[in-house]
Structures are given as structure tokens and as C-alpha cells.
Amino acid sequence: MAANPALAALQCGNDSSGFARWVDEFKRVAPANGINPSVVERAFANVSYNRATISADRGQKSFKLSFEEFLKKRGGAAIVSRGKTMKKNQAQLLASIERRYGVPAGPLLAIWGMETGFGNFMGDQHTLSAVATLAYDCRRSAYFTEQLYAALQLVARGDLSVNARGAAHGEIGQTQFLPLNVIRYGADGDGDGHVDMVRSRADALASTANFLKGHGWRPGAGYQPGEPNFVAIQGWNAASVYQRAIAYLGAQIDGK
Structure with missing residues (x-):
């Protein structure tokens, strides 16, 4: 799903201080991008800023x-x-x-x-928190905003639990697929x-x-x-x- 240009107005951040505000704004604009409001509310009920995700994103040393x-x-x-x-x-x-x-x-x-x-x-991080945190984080905000919309589509069709846990970047399941x-x-x-x-x-x-x-x-x-x-x-x-x-x-x- 291509993100609506209006999403560019969401203020990204590099620490947790603006995350709650970002979530409120995202929940406001998501229905205009095709996500049922009830799905948005259900999906974000337990979402929080995930520091473990940010730490993993900054420290991928094994590939070196x-x-x-x-x-x-x-x-x-x-x-x-x-x-x-x-x-x-x-x-x-x-x-x-x-x-x-x-x-x-x-x-x-x-x-x-x-x-x-x-x-x-398969990982122990709350999947929706991980993806939402990276969508908010300024480093790759556009990329993970698209992943967040995909995750919400999976929630809507019953293929992702709102309580699902996976890898630090929101990868899902036995072979670690990103939501999109x-x-x-x-x-x-x-x-x-x-x-x-x-x-x-x-x-x-x-x-x-x-x-x-x-x-x-x-x-x-x-x-x-x-x-x-x-x-x-x-x-x-x-x-x-x-x-x-x-x-x-x-x-x-x-x-x-």
C-alpha cells in the first residue's frame, strides 16, 4: 500500500519523547489511508516505544x-x-x-x-510496537511507515495478532518476513x-x-x-x- 502524501507531515523523532504524539497523529490519518478505525484502535492498544528495536537497528554488527x-x-x-x-x-x-x-x-x-x-x-519483541517505533524513527521512517500499513492490513484480515511477537524490526514468523x-x-x-x-x-x-x-x-x-x-x-x-x-x-x- 502506498502511503498518502499527508503522512509526510507526521513528525518523526530520534528518541521516545515525541512517540505518543506521533501515534495520536498516525491514528488520525490512518483511516484516510484505507484502514478501518476499529482495526487501528485495536492494533495500537498495546503499542509502545520499543528501545530494544532502536538498539538492534543501530547495532547490526554481525554482517561485518x-x-x-x-x-x-x-x-x-x-x-x-x-x-x-x-x-x-x-x-x-x-x-x-x-x-x-x-x-x-x-x-x-x-x-x-x-x-x-x-x-x-522467532523473536520476543512486540511486532506492532517494533514496526511503529521504526515508522516514527527518523532513520527510515517512510520505509517502515509502509511496513506499518501492511501490518495493519494483516491485522484486519486476521493473519497477525495484535499481541504477536517477533524479531526486533517487526519480522514475522518462521522465516522472518517483514509485513509488506x-x-x-x-x-x-x-x-x-x-x-x-x-x-x-x-x-x-x-x-x-x-x-x-x-x-x-x-x-x-x-x-x-x-x-x-x-x-x-x-x-x-x-x-x-x-x-x-x-x-x-x-x-x-x-x-x-
């Missing part, structure tokens, strides 16, 4: 590590070992996803493992009529495959650096060390 250091910090060997087991245990699901989207198991399992340890830890990516690429992998990125591994993995397809994934092509599908992996994360890790771990899991 060498490739070897990054793999060690992320538990690369454990991801490969568990990923191979998951590939066997989830063979039917992964095969159906590959038929539908053309994405093989390896990179999906590498992403799943790196993002949340295969769903073991759930809107754009979320897939109902288990056929229940909803996109539940938290409780449904089928939804999370199908959505991840759909994201990669949407970023240019070509069935059957390679996904290592320099090969056609590495471009889609680059769409997943801007850090080159992260991109290389997905490709490397994926190949190890796929036995290549």
Missing part, C-alpha cells in the same frame, strides 16, 4: 564479520546437519513447494535455519485460507519460495554466486555475507 566468522556465529554446521534431516522428514511438503515455485529444498532450509533455527526462536512481504508474497501452503507465518511451516516455506520466485528464481538454474538464481537470494538480504551463507548452506543441504 568475515564469511567464516559469520557461518560460525550462525551455527552453519548445525544448520546443515538439521537441514538434511528436515529435508528427509519434510520431503513431501518440500517436493510440492518445488513443483509449485521451482525452488529446491536447500536454500529454503538454509533460510529457515538461519532465520529462526527452523522455527525454534507477507502482503506481497505470503502463500497459503496448507490450504486453510490464511497465511500463518508463525504456526504453519507450510505457509512459511511456501511464502519463502514465492518470495524467491518473485525475485527472479528460475527453476533448475544454479543458485551459487555468479549463477542465475543468486540474484533471487540477493533479494532476500542486502548483506553479501548473508547471501553467500544461504547459497553455501543450501548447497550443503542439497548435497551439491
Whole structure:
């Protein structure tokens, strides 16, 4: 959803002092941007300025590590070992996803493992507070205002709880989608009529495959650096060390 130009008038800030005022103004203009007032009130009932989110946003140091250091910090060997087991245990699901989207198991399992340890830890920050805090924060206000509107759409359609908890930047579920990516690429992998990125591994993995397809994934092509599908992996994360890790771990899991 494109934000209304009127949103530019909202006063961003770099500390908590103006957050309550910003929330009041956002709640006033949100209905004019297509969000039901009752959804806005429900979504913001427990929203507060999230200092942990700001701290995380200012301190993303692991992406400055060498490739070897990054793999060690992320538990690369454990991801490969568990990923191979998951590939066997989830063979039917992964095969159906590959038929539908053309994405093989390896990179999906590498992403799943790196993002949340295969769903073991999806974050403990209040999602709506995290996204609202970053929408208010001056560093990337426009980008996260768009994410906040997407989060409100998810609340409205019943795909995000107002009490949901996730990662520090508002990433949701087993493969850590930002709200707008759930809107754009979320897939109902288990056929229940909803996109539940938290409780449904089928939804999370199908959505991840759909994201990669949407970023240019070509069935059957390679996904290592320099090969056609590495471009889609680059769409997943801007850090080159992260991109290389997905490709490397994926190949190890796929036995290549």
C-alpha cells in the first residue's frame, strides 16, 4: 500500500519523547489511508516505544564479520546437519513447494535455519510496537511507515495478532518476513485460507519460495554466486555475507 502524501507531515523523532504524539497523529490519518478505525484502535492498544528495536537497528554488527566468522556465529554446521534431516522428514511438503515455485529444498532450509533455527526462536519483541517505533524513527521512517500499513492490513484480515511477537524490526514468523512481504508474497501452503507465518511451516516455506520466485528464481538454474538464481537470494538480504551463507548452506543441504 502506498502511503498518502499527508503522512509526510507526521513528525518523526530520534528518541521516545515525541512517540505518543506521533501515534495520536498516525491514528488520525490512518483511516484516510484505507484502514478501518476499529482495526487501528485495536492494533495500537498495546503499542509502545520499543528501545530494544532502536538498539538492534543501530547495532547490526554481525554482517561485518568475515564469511567464516559469520557461518560460525550462525551455527552453519548445525544448520546443515538439521537441514538434511528436515529435508528427509519434510520431503513431501518440500517436493510440492518445488513443483509449485521451482525452488529446491536447500536454500529454503538454509533460510529457515538461519532465520529462526527452523522455527525454534522467532523473536520476543512486540511486532506492532517494533514496526511503529521504526515508522516514527527518523532513520527510515517512510520505509517502515509502509511496513506499518501492511501490518495493519494483516491485522484486519486476521493473519497477525495484535499481541504477536517477533524479531526486533517487526519480522514475522518462521522465516522472518517483514509485513509488506507477507502482503506481497505470503502463500497459503496448507490450504486453510490464511497465511500463518508463525504456526504453519507450510505457509512459511511456501511464502519463502514465492518470495524467491518473485525475485527472479528460475527453476533448475544454479543458485551459487555468479549463477542465475543468486540474484533471487540477493533479494532476500542486502548483506553479501548473508547471501553467500544461504547459497553455501543450501548447497550443503542439497548435497551439491
